[in-house]
Amino acid sequence: MEQYPKYRASEPVAIENRVWPTRRITRPPAWVSVDLRDGNQAFARPMNVATKIRYFQMLTQIGFKEIEVAYPASSAEEFEFVRRLIAENLIPDDVRISVLTAARENLIARTIESLQGVRQATIHCYVATSDLHREFVFHKTEAEITEMAVSATKMIAEALEQNGMRDAIHYEFSPEEFSDSRLGFIVDLASAVHDAWRPNGKADFILNLPATVERRPPYEYADMVEAFTRSYPYMADTTLSVHTHNDQGGAVAAAEMAVLAGAERVEGTLCGHGERTGNMDLVMFALNLKSRGVDPGLDFSNLPEIVEFIEEVSDIRIHPRAPYTGELVFTAFSGTHQDAIRKGMAQREEISARFKQGWKMPYLHLDPADIGRNYDGLIRINSQSGKGGIAYILESVYGISIPKLMQPVVAREVQRAAEASGNEVSAVEIHRIFMEKFVDAGGKVRIGGFRIQRPAPTGVDQTGVELELKVGDSTYAVLGTGSGPIEAAVAALNRCPALPDFQVESYSEHALGRGSSAQAIAFIGLKFEDSETIVYGVGVNANINLAAIGAIAAALNRR
Numbered sequence: 001m002e003q004y005p006k007y008r009a010s011e012p013v014a015i016e017n018r019v020w021p022t023r024r025i026t027r028p029p030a031w032v033s034v035d036l037r038d039g040n041q042a043f044a045r046p047m048n049v050a051t052k053i054r055y056f057q058m059l060t061q062i063g064f065k066e067i068e069v070a071y072p073a074s075s076a077e078e079f080e081f082v083r084r085l086i087a088e089n090l091i092p093d094d095v096r097i098s099v100l101t102a103a104r105e106n107l108i109a110r111t112i113e114s115l116q117g118v119r120q121a122t123i124h125c126y127v128a129t130s131d132l133h134r135e136f137v138f139h140k141t142e143a144e145i146t147e148m149a150v151s152a153t154k155m156i157a158e159a160l161e162q163n164g165m166r167d168a169i170h171y172e173f174s175p176e177e178f179s180d181s182r183l184g185f186i187v188d189l190a191s192a193v194h195d196a197w198r199p200n201g202k203a204d205f206i207l208n209l210p211a212t213v214e215r216r217p218p219y220e221y222a223d224m225v226e227a228f229t230r231s232y233p234y235m236a237d238t239t240l241s242v243h244t245h246n247d248q249g250g251a252v253a254a255a256e257m258a259v260l261a262g263a264e265r266v267e268g269t270l271c272g273h274g275e276r277t278g279n280m281d282l283v284m285f286a287l288n289l290k291s292r293g294v295d296p297g298l299d300f301s302n303l304p305e306i307v308e309f310i311e312e313v314s315d316i317r318i319h320p321r322a323p324y325t326g327e328l329v330f331t332a333f334s335g336t337h338q339d340a341i342r343k344g345m346a347q348r349e350e351i352s353a354r355f356k357q358g359w360k361m362p363y364l365h366l367d368p369a370d371i372g373r374n375y376d377g378l379i380r381i382n383s384q385s386g387k388g389g390i391a392y393i394l395e396s397v398y399g400i401s402i403p404k405l406m407q408p409v410v411a412r413e414v415q416r417a418a419e420a421s422g423n424e425v426s427a428v429e430i431h432r433i434f435m436e437k438f439v440d441a442g443g444k445v446r447i448g449g450f451r452i453q454r455p456a457p458t459g460v461d462q463t464g465v466e467l468e469l470k471v472g473d474s475t476y477a478v479l480g481t482g483s484g485p486i487e488a489a490v491a492a493l494n495r496c497p498a499l500p501d502f503q504v505e506s507y508s509e510h511a512l513g514r515g516s517s518a519q520a521i522a523f524i525g526l527k528f529e530d531s532e533t534i535v536y537g538v539g540v541n542a543n544i545n546l547a548a549i550g551a552i553a554a555a556l557n558r559r
């Protein structure tokens with residue numbers, strides 16, 4: 001046998017002066033959820049009727065107006081589901097369900113039977129049109145495939161007519177593997193199907209152009225869609241729809257580009273469930289639009305709940321980095337990202353004013369709050385993290401604002417713990433390290449008593465402080481004066497013969513918590529005569545003076 005290369009690039013579509021790349025999406029396409037059909041057919045354990053009803057209700061709450069609900073002729077359960085939706089009046093007035101069938105008489109009859117009594121619905125019929133399918137699956141010529149599609153369409157139209165259902169039911173046709181089919185053939189076949197259906201308006205006839213398997217890049221798919229719109233003569237009474245799969249990871253891109261190329265309606269599933277690598281992810285497309293200022297008309301403000309439900313019913317965990325739906329998509333572990341997010345979050349209003357938009361943030365293209373996420377997980381700490389991230393955690397979770405110059409010192413202690421464990425360091429652990437290393441620093445200096453003398457022996461505008469302290473096993477009583485209690489305490493400690501001389505390089509304090517249980521936290525940086533290094537200590541106490549003295553003692557112990 002002749003040797004061929006194993007793979008070949010798809011044949012690009014001949015198109016000149018394409019316009020789709022110059023367009024922008026300024027309003028959402030009509031969204032169609034095929035979760036309950038294409039998504040469901042790809043689950044190892046398809047959903048049962050009760051679960052499908054819950055899923056359907058969730059889809060309507062999100063705002064879907066078109067929902068493909070089943071392949072009713074495939075199983076008793078699928079049939080029953082459609083019957084229950086109709087019989088139990090579960091379909092909101094403004095929602096149109098659709099059902100799928102192959103172009104086979106027995107399947108069509110059963111499909112129509114499933115829709116008895118429905119207020120409005122779409123019957124969706126498909127026939128594969130690629131040379132691959134045509135020659136090796138169906139063993140049919142193009143004319144025979146066209147005949148198959150046309151006769152199925154007529155069969156459906158006639159059966160609906162006979163059952164008095166023609167006005168309630170619209171028609172969707174999909175040339176399966178459109179993106180691997182010969183364009184001229186699809187135009188002719190689609191025209192013939194259109195003529196067989198004889199639509200009474202745009203909403204009555206949907207032509208869906210599937211990339212059943214993603215065999216060509218998204219831009220070639222868009223070229224195909226635009227080229228199709230140029231040669232297909234019935235655009236005026238046809239709703240052009242697309243349905244993309246994700247075999248090369250480009251399903252969302254392909255659908256977006258196809259919308260630029262003329263598609264008005266897109267089919268997909270939440271979280272992209274579906275055959276093989278899945279269908280086009282509706283959450284992704286819709287929220288991409290939102291992030292560009294286009295209201296998608298779908299409500300994902302409780303996305304975590306939606307994801308939890310989908311994980312439960314599909315028994316498939318969402319990848320933590322899946323756009324929008326993943327647990328980690330708003331989390332930064334790395335230092336420079338954390339630093340920028342922290343600074344950005346602190347200057348939200350200034351950024352808004354500068355860029356004239358409500359949300360623009362380093363490393364976060366969408367406000368997590370818009371999809372039901374909070375800011376707690378924005379920054380998480382491991383050995384790749386920096387001082388900014390650690391300061392953010394202590395501030396956002398514990399209300400502790402570490403002074404800027406002290407941040408690298410705190411970060412070094414946390415970094416040591418992260419390197420030792422090789423793991424993420426939780427907020428609780430960061431707080432524990434901070435308290436252990438900077439507040440309860442241990443060591444030989446213990447303040448036993450503190451008394452303020454006012455006025456001080458040295459003058460009325462001075463404060464005196466008497467301190468009792470232990471240094472190792474020895475006890476000292478020292479007196480110092482200064483312009484305030486902290487200066488006086490420093491002077492007193494500098495008189496203690498067991499302690500080295502030091503001076504205060506930096507001092508700050510703030511309240512910790514609110515109301516009657518509020519405490520003060522004091523941060524001090526000490527410089528000792530024998531070193532250039534600043535040693536930091538922190539004190540926490542309901543009394544601000546004791547917090548400051550505690551901070552000095554902690555720094556002395558950390559030396």
Ligand SMILES: CC(=O)SCCNC(=O)CCNC(=O)[C@H](O)C(C)(C)COP(=O)(O)OP(=O)(O)OC[C@H]1O[C@@H](n2cnc3c(N)ncnc32)[C@H](O)[C@@H]1OP(=O)(O)O
Nearest residue numbers: 038041071073074075102103104126127128137138176212
């Ligand atoms: C791209 C898509 O996702 S299309 C939707 C796919 N979804 C499903 O298939 C889920 C539901 N399907 C089913 O339950 C079953 O396949 C049924 C009930 C529809 C049919 O079952 P069976 O009669 O056992 O046939 P089977 O599943 O093996 O399908 C293969 C037959 O369908 C034919 N076929 C495939 N596509 C079509 C079509 N669009 N129109 C008509 N016939 C078709 C094949 O040529 C083959 O025919 P053959 O038996 O004459 O060789």
Ligand SMILES: CC(C)C(=O)C(=O)O
Nearest residue numbers: 126174176210212243
């Ligand atoms: C039935 C069609 C639309 C389909 O699911 C596909 O081609 O992927």
